[in-house]
Amino acid sequence: MKHQGNGDILQYGKSHTLQKTPKVVLLVTLTLVLLTIIPLYYPLLGYPLYLLKNLSSSSSSSPPSPPPSSSSFSSQPSSPLEDDPIKVEEPTVKKCDIFTGEWIPNPKAPYYKNTTCWAIHEHQNCMKYGRPNLDFMKWRWKPDGCELPIFNPAQFLELMRDKKLAFIGDSVARNHMQSLMCLLSRVVYPIDLSYTKDENFKRWRYTDYNFTMASYWTPFLIKTKLEEAGGPTNTGLFNLYLDELDEAWTDQMHEFDYLIISAGQWFYRPTMFYEKSRLSGCYYCLKENVTDLTVYYGYRKAFRTVFKAINGNGKFKGMTILRTFSPAHFENGLWNRGANCVRTRPFRSNETTMEGPNLELYMTQIEEYRAAEREGQKRGLKFRLLDTTQAMWLRPDGHPSSYGHWPNANVTLYNDCVHWCLPGPIDSWSDFLLEMLKMEGTRKYEERLHSKVKRMRSQ
Numbered sequence: 001m002k003h004q005g006n007g008d009i010l011q012y013g014k015s016h017t018l019q020k021t022p023k024v025v026l027l028v029t030l031t032l033v034l035l036t037i038i039p040l041y042y043p044l045l046g047y048p049l050y051l052l053k054n055l056s057s058s059s060s061s062s063p064p065s066p067p068p069s070s071s072s073f074s075s076q077p078s079s080p081l082e083d084d085p086i087k088v089e090e091p092t093v094k095k096c097d098i099f100t101g102e103w104i105p106n107p108k109a110p111y112y113k114n115t116t117c118w119a120i121h122e123h124q125n126c127m128k129y130g131r132p133n134l135d136f137m138k139w140r141w142k143p144d145g146c147e148l149p150i151f152n153p154a155q156f157l158e159l160m161r162d163k164k165l166a167f168i169g170d171s172v173a174r175n176h177m178q179s180l181m182c183l184l185s186r187v188v189y190p191i192d193l194s195y196t197k198d199e200n201f202k203r204w205r206y207t208d209y210n211f212t213m214a215s216y217w218t219p220f221l222i223k224t225k226l227e228e229a230g231g232p233t234n235t236g237l238f239n240l241y242l243d244e245l246d247e248a249w250t251d252q253m254h255e256f257d258y259l260i261i262s263a264g265q266w267f268y269r270p271t272m273f274y275e276k277s278r279l280s281g282c283y284y285c286l287k288e289n290v291t292d293l294t295v296y297y298g299y300r301k302a303f304r305t306v307f308k309a310i311n312g313n314g315k316f317k318g319m320t321i322l323r324t325f326s327p328a329h330f331e332n333g334l335w336n337r338g339a340n341c342v343r344t345r346p347f348r349s350n351e352t353t354m355e356g357p358n359l360e361l362y363m364t365q366i367e368e369y370r371a372a373e374r375e376g377q378k379r380g381l382k383f384r385l386l387d388t389t390q391a392m393w394l395r396p397d398g399h400p401s402s403y404g405h406w407p408n409a410n411v412t413l414y415n416d417c418v419h420w421c422l423p424g425p426i427d428s429w430s431d432f433l434l435e436m437l438k439m440e441g442t443r444k445y446e447e448r449l450h451s452k453v454k455r456m457r458s459q
Helices: 020-039 071-074 153-159 172-186 295-312 356-379 389-393 425-458
Strands: 101-105 141-143 166-170 201-206 211-217 220-227 237-245 258-261 271-276 278-283 319-321 382-386
Touching: 141 425, 153 172, 153 425, 172 211, 172 425, 220 295, 237 295, 258 389, 271 295, 278 295, 295 356, 319 356, 319 425, 356 382, 356 389, 382 425, 389 425
Parallel strands: 166 211, 166 258, 237 271, 258 319, 319 382
Antiparallel strands: 101 141, 201 211, 220 237, 271 278
16 A cells, blocks of 8 residues: 545538428526426436536545534434434436546434344444444545535435345445445345345345345356365365356346446465366465466456456346445455554545555456446446446455444454444445436437437438
8 A cells, every 4th residue: 555645509501491490499497497397207326417516626636524422422312313304315416427426424324223233144234343443434525526425325215216136245235235225224224035045146026116226146147156265365265267256146136227347355365277167377275286377367367257257148137336345444454464454534635645456456357347248238237337446445444343343352353444334334335336227318318319310310
C-alpha cells in the first residue's frame, strides 16, 4: 500500500420537405407528454426522466470532518422506521461516474442495527464482539459532481417485484447479500425457500413482492476440486478447471433476471490449472516440473469462461452485473503472520493509491468484462458494472479485524481484513445497485427515443 500526501439533434437537409414537419412536432409532443406522465405512473421511483437540477461537486482537498460520536448509536430507537421514515429520493440527476468520489460523514447512519437483523454472519458482527470504535458506520459515499441517494428498501422491493436475483461468488458475495437483507428488513423479512440445508446455496422469497433472492457460494466461479487440504500455505491446494463450468450455478442461471457476479481473494490460494483436461501450470503450488504461472492467469481465464457461458446460454435473458474486486487491507505483516487492519477512518482519495496485485486483478476483471459486454450486445444481453473497488479501497476501517469472535474464544482465526462489518461500508453497495437499477429506466427510454428519431430520419 502506497500512501501519499495528505437527443439527438435532427438536422434537416434540403431533401426534407415540409410534409415531414408534423411528424417531428408529434415526436417532440409525445416526448414531453411521456416525461410528464411517467413519474406519475411510477410515484415509488420518485424521479423524473429528465434533468431537474445541476449539482455541483462538494469535493475538497481538506481532510474530512470526523463523524459524530459513536455514542449516539446506542441511543437509537429500537424501531428505526419510527424516527427515521424511509424517504423516496431522486436518483442522480446528471450523468456522472457514481463510483468516483469521497466518503463524507453521515450522522444518520446506520440504517439497521446488529441486534435487529438476524441475517448478519457471526464473523461480521463486529459490535457484538466488542469493537470499541463505531464511527466507521457513520459515512456515506459522495460521488464527484452528483449525489448518490441512500438506499430505499421499499423502492428496491418495488423494482424487484416479480423478479429473481442471484449473488454468485465467494463469502464476500454472501456478505453483500446479508447487507442487502438487513437493509430490506426495515420493510420486511423474507422466508427461507432453500432446496438444501447447505448454507452455501440459499434462496429467500419476499412473498409480498414475489421477489426471490439467492446465493451460490462458488469462490472460483468455475469447476473446482480440493486437491490437498493443507497445501503450501495451509489454506488448501485446489484444482481449477479453467475451461469448465461450476454447474451448481450455471445450470440454474436462466431462472434469474439478475446475476451479481464477483470473485477475488480465493485466487491467492495455491491452485493447479487444468485446460482441456490437462495440467497447464499452477500458482504457488511448489510442485516440481509444473509451470509456475501468475494469479492473474487463472483469474482472467475463470472470468472469461464464465462470461462466455453467460453469452452462450440461449435461455438466459437477464442482466449480468459484475461487482468488481473487493480489496483487503492487511498492514504491518502477512495476513497469516500478525497483519491487521486497525485504522478508524476512511482515506481520502488523495491519501492513497491502489497499485500492485490489487490493481492488476481489478484491471483483469475490467478487460474481461468489456470483452463480454461487447459480445453480449451482439446477442441482446445486458452487462453492467458495479464498480465498488475504488470506494472500498478507501475503507481500511470497515473490516472486522479481531472482532469476529470473543477475545478468549478457542478458535484459530486470523485478523479478518477481507470481509466487512455489518452495519458498515458494504451497505453502500446497495446504494450503488439501486441507483443503477433506477437509471435503467432512463437508459431504456433514451434508447427508445433514439430508435424513433432514427426511424424518422430514414423516412
